[in-house]
Amino acid sequence: MEQITGGVTAAKGFAAASTAAGIKYKDRTDMAMIYSEVPCNVAGTFTKNIVKAAPVKWDQKVVYETKKAQAVVINAGIANACTGEEGMSYCKATAEEVEKQMQIPAEQVLVASTGVIGMQLPIDRICAGVNVMIPQLQGDLESGHKAALAIMTTDTHEKEVAVQLEIGGKTVTVGGMCKGSGMIHPNMCTMLSFVTTDAAISQPLLLEALQADVEDTYNMISVDGDTSTNDTCVVLANGMAGNPEITEKNADYDAFRQALHLVNETLAKMMAGDGEGATALFEVKVIGAESKEQAKRLSKSVITSSLTKAAIFGHDANWGRILCAMGYSGAQFDPEKVDLFFESAAGKMQIIRDGVALDYSEELATKILSEPAVTAIADIKMGTAEATAWGCDLTFDYVKINADYRS
Amino acid sequence: MEQITGGVTAAKGFAAASTAAGIKYKDRTDMAMIYSEVPCNVAGTFTKNIVKAAPVKWDQKVVYETKKAQAVVINAGIANACTGEEGMSYCKATAEEVEKQMQIPAEQVLVASTGVIGMQLPIDRICAGVNVMIPQLQGDLESGHKAALAIMTTDTHEKEVAVQLEIGGKTVTVGGMCKGSGMIHPNMCTMLSFVTTDAAISQPLLLEALQADVEDTYNMISVDGDTSTNDTCVVLANGMAGNPEITEKNADYDAFRQALHLVNETLAKMMAGDGEGATALFEVKVIGAESKEQAKRLSKSVITSSLTKAAIFGHDANWGRILCAMGYSGAQFDPEKVDLFFESAAGKMQIIRDGVALDYSEELATKILSEPAVTAIADIKMGTAEATAWGCDLTFDYVKINADYRS
Numbered sequence: 001m002e003q004i005t006g007g008v009t010a011a012k013g014f015a016a017a018s019t020a021a022g023i024k025y026k027d028r029t030d031m032a033m034i035y036s037e038v039p040c041n042v043a044g045t046f047t048k049n050i051v052k053a054a055p056v057k058w059d060q061k062v063v064y065e066t067k068k069a070q071a072v073v074i075n076a077g078i079a080n081a082c083t084g085e086e087g088m089s090y091c092k093a094t095a096e097e098v099e100k101q102m103q104i105p106a107e108q109v110l111v112a113s114t115g116v117i118g119m120q121l122p123i124d125r126i127c128a129g130v131n132v133m134i135p136q137l138q139g140d141l142e143s144g145h146k147a148a149l150a151i152m153t154t155d156t157h158e159k160e161v162a163v164q165l166e167i168g169g170k171t172v173t174v175g176g177m178c179k180g181s182g183m184i185h186p187n188m189c190t191m192l193s194f195v196t197t198d199a200a201i202s203q204p205l206l207l208e209a210l211q212a213d214v215e216d217t218y219n220m221i222s223v224d225g226d227t228s229t230n231d232t233c234v235v236l237a238n239g240m241a242g243n244p245e246i247t248e249k250n251a252d253y254d255a256f257r258q259a260l261h262l263v264n265e266t267l268a269k270m271m272a273g274d275g276e277g278a279t280a281l282f283e284v285k286v287i288g289a290e291s292k293e294q295a296k297r298l299s300k301s302v303i304t305s306s307l308t309k310a311a312i313f314g315h316d317a318n319w320g321r322i323l324c325a326m327g328y329s330g331a332q333f334d335p336e337k338v339d340l341f342f343e344s345a346a347g348k349m350q351i352i353r354d355g356v357a358l359d360y361s362e363e364l365a366t367k368i369l370s371e372p373a374v375t376a377i378a379d380i381k382m383g384t385a386e387a388t389a390w391g392c393d394l395t396f397d398y399v400k401i402n403a404d405y406r407s
Numbered sequence: 408m409e410q411i412t413g414g415v416t417a418a419k420g421f422a423a424a425s426t427a428a429g430i431k432y433k434d435r436t437d438m439a440m441i442y443s444e445v446p447c448n449v450a451g452t453f454t455k456n457i458v459k460a461a462p463v464k465w466d467q468k469v470v471y472e473t474k475k476a477q478a479v480v481i482n483a484g485i486a487n488a489c490t491g492e493e494g495m496s497y498c499k500a501t502a503e504e505v506e507k508q509m510q511i512p513a514e515q516v517l518v519a520s521t522g523v524i525g526m527q528l529p530i531d532r533i534c535a536g537v538n539v540m541i542p543q544l545q546g547d548l549e550s551g552h553k554a555a556l557a558i559m560t561t562d563t564h565e566k567e568v569a570v571q572l573e574i575g576g577k578t579v580t581v582g583g584m585c586k587g588s589g590m591i592h593p594n595m596c597t598m599l600s601f602v603t604t605d606a607a608i609s610q611p612l613l614l615e616a617l618q619a620d621v622e623d624t625y626n627m628i629s630v631d632g633d634t635s636t637n638d639t640c641v642v643l644a645n646g647m648a649g650n651p652e653i654t655e656k657n658a659d660y661d662a663f664r665q666a667l668h669l670v671n672e673t674l675a676k677m678m679a680g681d682g683e684g685a686t687a688l689f690e691v692k693v694i695g696a697e698s699k700e701q702a703k704r705l706s707k708s709v710i711t712s713s714l715t716k717a718a719i720f721g722h723d724a725n726w727g728r729i730l731c732a733m734g735y736s737g738a739q740f741d742p743e744k745v746d747l748f749f750e751s752a753a754g755k756m757q758i759i760r761d762g763v764a765l766d767y768s769e770e771l772a773t774k775i776l777s778e779p780a781v782t783a784i785a786d787i788k789m790g791t792a793e794a795t796a797w798g799c800d801l802t803f804d805y806v807k808i809n810a811d812y813r814s
Binding site for chain 2: 048049050051052079081082083084116117118228229306307310311313314316318319320321323324326327328332333335336352354355356357394395396398399400401402403404
């Protein structure tokens with residue numbers, strides 16, 4: 001398996017387009033479309049927030065009832081959440097516009113929105129945007145790249161990744177794009193993530209693979225502890241790689257799972273590192289755990305601790321806050337057995353042994369914590385399970401962005 | 408029942424003192440002592456964090472085994488948490504210093520610390536501080552006030568309150584002081600809170616009253632979602648009011664409970680409003696709930712949402728974030744039935760009805776949200792239960808304070 005350049009248009013048969021539809025932003029693109037030459041098996045995971053945006057409800061019907069999709073329409077700027085019946089009708093209108101222009105059944109069209117909650121979509125502009133994009137749909141990497149740019153909100157850069165591998169003697173590609181930034185604490189799946197593949201895989205297995213993988217990828221990141229109303233991750237598989245269709249959990253399935261995992265993990269880490277206002281990706285590994293569940297709970301508790309995140313911003317080796325956050329996670333462990341290490345491109349050092357501080361160099365610790373990607377490793381010495389979670393630092397800019405997001 | 412001036416020295420027979428012991432700060436007091444002329448029945452509630460500071464472990468023994476206390480020694484600057492055996496030995500040494508000088512058994516001396524985690528206490532300075540304070544113990548209100556100042560860390564003002572009421576024909580006083588500010592998300596009890604009363608009440612009933620009351624007061628506030636290693640709330644009852652001892656749940660018990668509740672709620676709200684960097688107290692009431700548990704879960708979820716807190720800082724009526732935070736709380740409700748109101752000294756207005764925004768004036772909403780105390784009221788129309796939680800806004804100063812707390 002190797003990483004290649006590209007995103008949602010890397011796999012065979014997929015095209016993308018984007019446009020400046022004037023939904024809320026000026027002077028930038030804010031709509032994107034993904035299209036497959038042939039209908040795809042589709043899998044999706046969605047927010048567990050009780051308050052679900054209209055497009056989440058629409059896409060759930062596509063994933064669980066239609067089980068096929070051929071096009072995705074995405075807008076940034078307005079989330080179409082808390083918009084009642086009117087909001088639902090706009091999902092339908094968007095899908096029907098695609099049906100009218102492309103003869104794809106509306107129930108095979110996914111829609112996704114991100115932005116301000118509680119505002120209605122300007123449906124005329126959405127439909128006009130769809131009409132502009134359809135003739136521009138192209139399969140080149142540049143079109144996929146522009147789509148990744150168009151779906152950003154407070155993201156500072158586009159996020160895409162693609163990998164290639166052999167399955168059944170055929171070259172299979174898995175590519176994806178996502179946007180994250182704020183209100184990122186996925187519970188089931190993250191804000192908006194779109195993965196395309198030309199692999200041939202049955203819909204039930206595709207869904208199972210995705211559901212299992214989000215638990216270790218998107219569900220292990222947090223920017224601010226707020227689980228969004230719009231979290232959506234969809235995978236479209238159009239089968240155009242020509243591999244024998246994966247219909248059981250054999251070696252081909254495992255290979256596909258690995259590729260899907262690499263794409264999802266890469267996108268998830270990109271989102272964490274580009275959290276609103278963030279200056280650093282903060283990775284927390286808990287090792288020596290009794291169970292994966294325990295390791296996950298501990299590592300997630302640390303990456304969501306405001307105090308720990310502020311200390312990372314200050315390049316301060318404030319390990320007490322890390323131990324404290326582990327302590328209130330709800331997972332059982334013996335604080336007096338914990339070893340803690342910090343690691344980054346600048347080196348690795350042990351900070352505490354058996355719950356008590358070593359006589360370490362604060363200067364070296366600060367140097368390690370000043371890198372753009374920083375890892376804390378906690379060994380709880382109870383077993384062999386482990387888990388990793390990803391977050392970011394808490395900065396002035398996070399507050400600034402969110403104190404006047406709507407204005 | 409009426410509120411009176413004073414704090415921990417308001418009740419009969421209590422004295423306090425404070426000193427600048429040079430624990431960590433310069434040019435300010437950082438140690439305080441509370442003393443009762445006679446041994447008190449003592450109740451306490453403590454952090455549920457697995458990582459418990461040494462003084463928490465010490466005080467748990469006093470509350471659950473000795474059940475009596477006559478003195479409390481408090482220091483600010485160093486938390487004596489994650490300090491192993493050495494840290495425990497310093498709790499003992501402090502209590503033994505009091506025993507030596509005052510002939511109070513060490514196991515009737517409570518100790519409490521707040522500040523940086525992982526640093527050892529300068530025990531010589533602590534003992535020297537005890538020796539300075541003992542001869543200065545005074546029962547006047549000013550001494551209590553100075554004690555409230557000495558226990559602050561990043562608090563911007565001292566926090567004390569006292570109330571008086573009649574029980575069994577006698578005037579009973581309940582007074583308290585606390586410190587809060589950061590790492591405030593009590594789970595059982597908050598950072599440090601000390602309540603004194605001259606009421607005569609049996610130890611088991613005192614403990615029961617406290618345990619029930621913290622659930623509706625300290626456990627309903629949050630500054631940053633971080634549950635401290637040091638959370639401690641103790642109540643000392645010396646019986647010097649001369650009321651017939653409260654030994655059963657009669658009208659006298661109810662009257663005492665009300666007084667204790669007023670003291671605890673006032674101190675809890677003071678902590679929330681003076682959260683690190685805060686410019687506003689943010690109160691969230693959930694009404695029309697099926698159960699109190701449901702209302703608590705919903706209101707706490709809103710006050711801990713970073714996005715909502717940043718919006719309050721920006722005086723932005725970003726109600727979508729409130730609904731979103733209710734949605735991921737884990738409590739069940741119908742988002743399409745929610746009514747939401749904002750209220751403050753500047754007025755009250757309805758923002759959403761049945762989950763959808765009304766055509767409200769953003770200008771008036773901003774005016775309401777610009778007050779130093781702001782309330783959001785969510786009616787979920789399922790029943791008659793309700794709950795209130797208190798937090799604060801998320802500001803640049805919170806990040807600033809916590810990015811370089813240790814330096």
